[in-house]
Amino acid sequence: MRLVLSVWALMLFAALPARAGAWTQEEGHGQVILQGSAVHSGSEFGPSSKLYDSRPYDKVEATLVFEYGASDWLTLIIAPQFLAVDLGAPAPSSYAGPGYTDAGARVRIYNENDVVVSAQVVGRLPGTGNSQSAAAVGYEDAELDLRLLAGWSFLLFGKAAFLDLEAAQRLRFGDPPDEFHLDLTLGVRVAERWQVLFQSFNVISEGAGEGPYFGTSYEYYKLQLGGAYDLSEAVTLGIALVSTVFARNAPQENGVVLTGFYRF
Numbered sequence: 001m002r003l004v005l006s007v008w009a010l011m012l013f014a015a016l017p018a019r020a021g022a023w024t025q026e027e028g029h030g031q032v033i034l035q036g037s038a039v040h041s042g043s044e045f046g047p048s049s050k051l052y053d054s055r056p057y058d059k060v061e062a063t064l065v066f067e068y069g070a071s072d073w074l075t076l077i078i079a080p081q082f083l084a085v086d087l088g089a090p091a092p093s094s095y096a097g098p099g100y101t102d103a104g105a106r107v108r109i110y111n112e113n114d115v116v117v118s119a120q121v122v123g124r125l126p127g128t129g130n131s132q133s134a135a136a137v138g139y140e141d142a143e144l145d146l147r148l149l150a151g152w153s154f155l156l157f158g159k160a161a162f163l164d165l166e167a168a169q170r171l172r173f174g175d176p177p178d179e180f181h182l183d184l185t186l187g188v189r190v191a192e193r194w195q196v197l198f199q200s201f202n203v204i205s206e207g208a209g210e211g212p213y214f215g216t217s218y219e220y221y222k223l224q225l226g227g228a229y230d231l232s233e234a235v236t237l238g239i240a241l242v243s244t245v246f247a248r249n250a251p252q253e254n255g256v257v258l259t260g261f262y263r264f
Contacts, residue, residue, distance in 0.1 A: 098127025
């Protein structure tokens with residue numbers, strides 16, 4: 001049960017229904033992204049990846065992301081978060097308050113022939129403090145995300161499309177283990193104002209951590225399908241459904257992600 005609590009508290013969504021990813025912002029321009037997600041879990045993948053009923057769990061997140069182009073090749077990033085987590089019986093627990101605040105930068109290192117490659121460094125500062133709540137486990141220690149990103153723009157069946165691939169080393173300080181992240185996004189503009197996105201988010205712990213909550217390694221693989229609509233050149237709204245399709249020592253989550261973009 002302690003492992004379940006810890007892994008439940010680890011899950012974050014990073015889905016963005018527009019082309020961002022490896023691409024940097026133009027100098028003097030940027031975007032503001034407001035993203036909200038709500039997920040529920042009532043079952044868990046065990047050590048052999050067999051699915052069975054487990055303690056219910058609900059989580060709501062709201063993240064406000066600011067990206068600004070300090071130059072064409074350098075984008076500055078800051079993203080505060082609000083978090084609400086509820087764990088059900090047999091020992092109900094809840095937390096509502098600040099989550100992580102991310103701060104860092106993305107540097108473009110290659111941009112030729114519709115291909116862009118970037119490197120990104122983001123520090124993640126926890127806002128939960130010493131909450132003493134089991135619902136806040138996994139959000140109480142600082143993290144450092146080191147990420148390599150590659151993007152490709154192309155035509156798919158005559159439609160404008162892009163592919164974004166991101167590999168990251170997540171260094172986690174304190175009891176949680178480090179993690180390897182691999183994220184994939186395929187976006188296709190199916191109409192003048194409509195874009196469809198297929199996404200995969202994958203996390204593998206690098207062994208087990210320390211302390212009472214992190215004594216076992218874990219991994220989980222999520223698929224997300226969504227769409228985005230351009231209200232104007234500056235504003236885009238998106239909605240997506242997400243589900244954990246396979247995991248080990250991790251919950252099976254299902255939820256919805258809502259996102260709004262404002263570009264300036």
